[in-house]
Amino acid sequence: MKHIAHRHVFLVASLFLLTNCQGKKNTEEKTAAPEKPTANPGGSNPSSTVPRDTINPSSGVGGSTTHTAASAGGSVSAATSVSNPPAGPSYFVPDADTPSSLFNWVGILGTGQSLSVGAASGATLTTGASYNNLKLFDSSGSYNTQGNTLSVVPLTEPLKPTSNLYVYPTNIGGETFHGMMATTMTGLSRTIANRDLISAHTAAGYSGADMNSIKKGGSLTSYASGIFEANAFAALATAAGKSFGYGGVVLTHGEADWATPGYGATMQQMYIDYNADLKAITGQTKNIPLFISQQHTFPNTASGYYPHIASTQAQWVASMDYADKIILVGPKYQYSYSDSVHLTASGYEDFGKKLGEVYYRVTEKKEAWKPLQPNVAKQVSANIIRVTFDVPVPPLQFNSTMTPPHQSVNAEWANGKGFEVLDYSGNRVTITSVTIVGSSVDIVVVGGASSVRTVQYATTQDRANGYTGGAVDGRFGLLTDSDIMVNQVNFCVAFIKRVERDNSGLTQLSGRATDISWGNGVLWTIGDVWTYPNALDMNMQYRDGTGVLQTLADSAAERVDISKAGYIFASVGTGTVVFRPALGSGNWIFWAQAIPNSEIIYDLSLGGPAHGSESLWVTSTTGAVYFWNGSTWVTITGTTLYELDVDNSGAAWGFDSTGRLKKWNGAGWTDKGVDGVSISIADDGTVYIIGKSDRNIYHLASGGTIWIQDTTGGGFDRVAAGASGVVYMTNGEKVYQK
Structure with missing residues (x-):
């Protein structure tokens, strides 16, 4: 069954000498006169009482598409139809600085990989134009020059002739989400606000491409193609006497980078780049949010070093860290899939409906959107x-x-x-x-x-x-x-x-952390990670003299320790220690030698009476223990260790594979009679550990024999001893101080 989009009287603006207009911008944002609908959506009466926060299933927003769950091995896409909502209050009036108020044409730029261009959608379901919405057309088919062959035409699906060549303009694989997104945006605006909303859509994605390929300056043409269409739309709008600006960028991506460290930071940079470059083209001052969704199909295994989806977690975390800039629309697992990776045409339509809804909530209704x-x-x-x-x-x-x-x-x-x-x-x-x-x-x-x-x-x-x-x-x-x-x-x-426990009596600090260390008067954390040891955005952070959380640039790491002179020592998922001055300028310096046997560092620690006489110890992911003797790594036998710290005498303490605490006595290992998972030794010799069974903090005074319990809530992963009896801990997510 095909969904026939409503056809409306449509303006097609051709540009005869677009080259002469290419440098033109809207030098200021002007309030566009709200355009009344040229036809009633779905034949409904625009003067009837319509709920502000609902759209009637028969009002022309793609209709009511129902997908039912199949038997085992089939689809799990969910039914999306509900009964008609009750009548509600009068029309909603958008603010003067919403995109539909500022611009006659609202730009939507789509980028990403195959799901951004409708790959494997099958037969197109939606035919006909989407209200008065627009797409770019080049009668020459080249889409590579600013000339008189470019025009705006009614938005139909597919956006361009389908192809399997991937590169723009032959990048479209089938029916995309854009058609239904545009129809939903317009239908909501007409139903809720009684005004037209005309959007101009670009699909610049590249199937199979990672972020390094589609970002600004990337190896593929995706970013440049989006900017090309932005310039074309801006010039065509000027020629037609219309104001034009962007309402959003839609990034549909993540499969190619499911295990890529720093994916969240790359999304933030993509927002920064598109926001700056598109505003430079249109002259608008209004920021342009980046709308994203989660991917759920990569990796295609149930186990491995990355048993969970790093990019999927990063998409969620980025939407919280940059809440007013990166908008997580939601997941996509509920939609229908054609080949277990890509959506069906119906799935793309349902995704487009949700994109259109969230776009309208965020940009027109100015809701502080949070997904479920x-x-x-x-x-x-x-x-x-x-x-x-x-x-x-x-x-x-x-x-x-x-x-x-x-x-x-x-x-x-x-x-x-x-x-x-x-x-x-x-x-x-x-x-x-x-x-x-x-x-x-x-x-x-x-x-x-x-x-x-x-x-x-x-x-x-x-x-x-x-x-x-x-x-x-x-x-x-x-x-x-x-x-x-x-x-x-x-x-x-x-x-x-x-999972958190009752940590009343503790002070929660800002930021997140998987590792934590105190040194030279500064608390250091490795944060923005949720699936250790799966690196996402493992940036080193510190709290300055005012307690404000700062991020050290170019500092992705897994474990960190601080020397008495304030140098950072870190491991970065290899067998080589790196170090640099903690604060101020300085480059990372690689230690003279990697640890033996091509091992990967698990933990590292320095300790000693003073700067210049500190000992460096490391453990490997297999539990091997190494000590730097000043010229080479020495293998210390007698036990396996993982978590460790070094005291002021230069002796290592650590937990073996069973969680038993051991201490180096110069010739062998002394069993300290307690089990734990993390250790930190204060400058005064007090030893702090996290107990293995209850995950609470315990301490042993220097020279003492009795362990004292410091917390009751439990649930901690890492501990760091500060100054004057202050202790810090993290549960792998939040940071606390006692």
Whole structure:
């Protein structure tokens, strides 16, 4: 069945000498006179009472498309139809600085990889023009010069003739999300605000391309193609007497970079570049948000060094770190897939509807959009973990038409409806039930909640090998809100979240951290990571004299320690230590030798009575222990160690493979009679550890024999001893001070 988009009287503006107009800009943002609809959306009466926050299923926003869950091995795409909403209040009036108020034509620039260009969509479902919306057309077919062959024409799908050549303008693989996104934006504006919203769309993505290829200055033409169309639209708008500016950039990406460190920072830079370059073309001062969505099909294995999806987590984290700039629309696991990687035409349409809705909420209604996402996961009783959510449109609910995940493989989570629970050893914890309690979900686990380290959602695929988009053994979940604006609820984002305990009495500091170290009066952390040891944006951060969190540029690392002279020593996922002055200018210097046997550094530490007499120790990922004797690495035998710290005498303390604390006595290892997971030794000789069983902080005074418990909440991963009895700790996410 085809969805016939409504045809309307349409302006086609041709440009005869676009070259002469190319340098023109709108030198200031002018308020565009709101255009009334030239035809009623879907034949509805624009003067009738229409809810402000809903759009009627029959009002011409793509209609009501229903997908049902298939049997095992088939699609898990969800039904999106709901009953007509009740009548509501009068029309919503957008502010004067919204895109539809500022610009007659609102630009939407799409980039990314194959899902941004409609790859593998199959037959086009939507025919005809999308209201008065626009796309660029070159009668010569070249799309490579600014000349009199360019014009704006009605937005139809596909945006350009389909091809398998990938490079612009032969980059379109099928029906994209743009047509339905534009139709949704216009339909919402007409229904809610009783005004037209004309958008001009570009699809500049490149199938299979990573971020280094499509970013500004990348190896492919994707970025330049988007800028080419921006210049063309701006000049054509000027020739037609229309104001033009950009409302958003849509990045549909992540598969090619599913395991790429720094992906979140690259997205931030993409926002910065497009925001600057597009504003320079249009002359607008209004910022241009970057709309993103999560990917769920890579990697195509159930295990490996990156067992979880780094880019998917980075997409979520980036939307929180740059909340007013990078907008996470939501996941895409709920849509229908054609080949387990790409969407069907119907899936692209449903994705376009959600993009159009979120775009309208963010830019026209100025809502502080948050997807359905967790904000706290906390142990609330002996066997219950409670996850509290940001819910766009309450109440929460579980989808009842989709087959739940993990029904045979990973069956410990069969009752989780997409939730996954791991203990401190990374083992699966059995879920008994999940229950919605207001804006939270209570997860009942077997064996006690105190052993739970991580709550995950829509993160693990059951199939050992193969792509699983839309399949019952793929990555997905059933938790949704009750959004009916475009007859499509919001599904919960995929996430990995550390479980918190009752840490009352502790001070939470800003930022996140997977490793933490104190030295020379400064607290250092490695932050912005959620899936250690999977590097995402492992930037070193420090708190200056005012306590403000600062980021050290060019400082991606896994472990960090600080010398008495204030030098940073770090490991970066190799066998070589790097160091540099902690503050001020300075380049990273590679240590004279890598550790033996091509080993990878797990932890490192310096210690000694004073600068110039400090000892450097490292452990490897296999538990080997090495000591630098001034000219070469010496292998220290007698035990395996992982976490370690070095005291003021230069002796190493560390935990072996069972968690037992050992101390180097100059000739061998002394068993200290306690189990733990992290250690830090203060300048006064006090030893702080995190206990293995309860994950609380304990300390042993210098020369003492009795361990004193300092915290009761537990759940910590790393500890750092500060000055004057102050101790810092992290649970792998949040940073605390006691």
